[in-house]
Amino acid sequence: MKAQQEIKTIRELIQLKQANMLSANPEYQRGAVWSRTQQRKLVDSVMRGYPLPVIYLHHIKTEVAGMAREDLEIIDGQQRINALYEFAEGAFTLFDPVTDDVKARFPAFIKAQPCPWAGKNSDQLDPETRKRFLDTPLSVAMIETDQVNEVRDLFVRLQSGLPLNAQETRDAWPGQFTEFALKLGGKPELARYPGHGFFTRTLEMKPSADRGKTRQLAAQLAMLFLTRRAEGADKLCDINAGSINEFYYSNLDFDAEAADPQRLLSALTTIETLLIPGQHPKLRGHDAIHALLLVDSLMDDYAPSWQDRFPNALDSFLAGLANAKSDIDGTEPDEFWTQYGQWTRVNSDRGDNIARRHRFYMRKMHEFLQPLTLKDPQRLFGEIERTILFFDQGKSCAECGGSVAWNDCEIHHVVEHSQGGQTTLENAALVHKACHPKGEAKTKAFASKFAAAKVGAAG
Known part of the structure; x- marks a missing residue:
């Protein structure tokens, strides 16, 4: 196999495709699978001068009946080439970062930049912008080999890397909430993101090896905590993938030094201090959610003596849940299962089900933490009692x-x-x-x- 790096412009690739000299081999290539949104964003990236990954082409030379022919078969880059070609042919218009905000989801700094191609197809571009697009140079690896199996092996190797999962993609998003989630959940390969001890020590999570699982949980906890602080104790948001994306996007200008994010850090540190590793059952994500929200409710209204009882209270709750799980097939399932356990399995990332679990969790922990003493006797009820009554x-x-x-x-x-x-x-x-x-x-x-x-x- 011979490989040579070349530069070809978008114009040249389009001309090759128009001449039927550039195509994909349907025997091992997928068809066109990118959505129109993906295509529009790819072209927008080109317009902004963002470099694209290398395109791999198999340079095929054939001779039939004394006549020579040369073709290029796409090994890697089919979706990108299709997007560029279809835009050049006038198949779609580009996003307007401002008016298409709901679908495009561009960050604020992009919206503030000039965008002369907004809402236009290729024919509507001014001549200078269209020329700049068509003359954009792309890196192309030209592969020469007579062994078809070598080409297929290269294709498999190029595709074999694990694609970014949802959280790994979020880690690359612009905005200050991204930075906050990285600092909370940790990315130990970068010294500035060791992760909060609540996740690495208390929950015993491994952010260096879990492909963003810890950072996703950190983002979910932050969403629930901050939404509840902003909108009231009866408001718990969805924390599914789409909701997480929306929160990242809506908080591009997030201020980690504001009061509520700092309170979140304080609550996590409090729990980390109270729960000694190895002395309690391993906590799961839902345990982390409810412990955090409960501690937030306890921090202001109650004398700090609750902290001495918190570890035993949590053990009592976890014991009740474990016993209920062991007897879910009984004639009368325990309330720990019907009001909590089963809702950790069915649509567990929906806000209404999280709230359902949390109402039960607060009521039981309120019992296990007794006696709770208010800091200020003039404040007749604390937030926990208020929340329990609100729902009861x-x-x-x-x-x-x-x-x-x-x-x-x-x-x-x-x-x-x-x-x-x-x-x-x-x-x-x-x-x-x-x-x-x-x-x-x-x-x-x-x-x-x-x-x-x-x-x-x-x-």
Whole structure:
């Protein structure tokens, strides 16, 4: 086999294709599989001066009946050549980075750059831009061999490298959230990305060998944590592949030094400090999600004594889950399975199922962490109790019966605190801020109504 590196312009490759002198061998090549979006972005890359990978061509010389013929068979680069050819033939227009934002998903710095080819096909380009496109030089490896098997072997070798998976692709995206996820999840081959100890020590993950699995989990935890902080404790987002991509794109200008990202780092460090490796069952991704969100709820409202009980509380929860899993075929599956375990297997990356699990997780951990002491006795209920009540009462006001939003709810002591009423879930009611009973008469009337409702529900 002989190989020689050459430069050919897009114009020359198109002319060869038009003359039927450049083609792919259908015996081992796929057909055209790129989407129009992929083709449009490839041409946009050329317009911006981005270099393309080397194209491999098999230079075939044949002689038939005393006549010589030369052809080029594509070994690697078929999809790129098709995209360039079809654009030159006027088959499609290019993206406008601004008006096609929903589909194109260009980062902000691209949108800010001039784009004279936006929304145009090749015939609509101004002469200078069209000439620059057609005269773009491409690196071509010209292969000469009479052994067809050598060509096929080269094709297999070129295709045998593992393609980038979804997270490895995200690692290359522009934007500050990319940097944040890399620092959290780690990429140890780069010294500046050792990874947070929560992932490498507590979860015992191996970011150097898992092809982005650790960084994907780090991104998912960050999404849930930051969305919940921004939109309320009742808001948990989807964390499937499409949602992760959307979050990366929507946070190109992410500020890692802002309060919430720094709080996330603090919460992860707290859990890492509390859980000694080897002394607890290995935590999985869903364990990490709920532990992080719970610690976020505990950090502000409760005296730090909860930290001493957190490891044992977590062990109690994991033991309950393990027992439930061992008896899922029983006549009456345990609540740890019906309300938590099964939702780690069915659509586990959907926000509504994560929220379903987290409601159960918070309720059980609230039991296991007792006694929880509020930092400020004047704050009648902490976030955990507030969250549990919010869902237990179906997001409905106990006074008027109407739907209540997270940012418009308060917790009322049914028996007033000043009259000895305890700050417990049993003595609490979710109400609108405007419906919160004030004064002795209204408080007594509410207590009677609430008691009657509980008796009716029990009956």
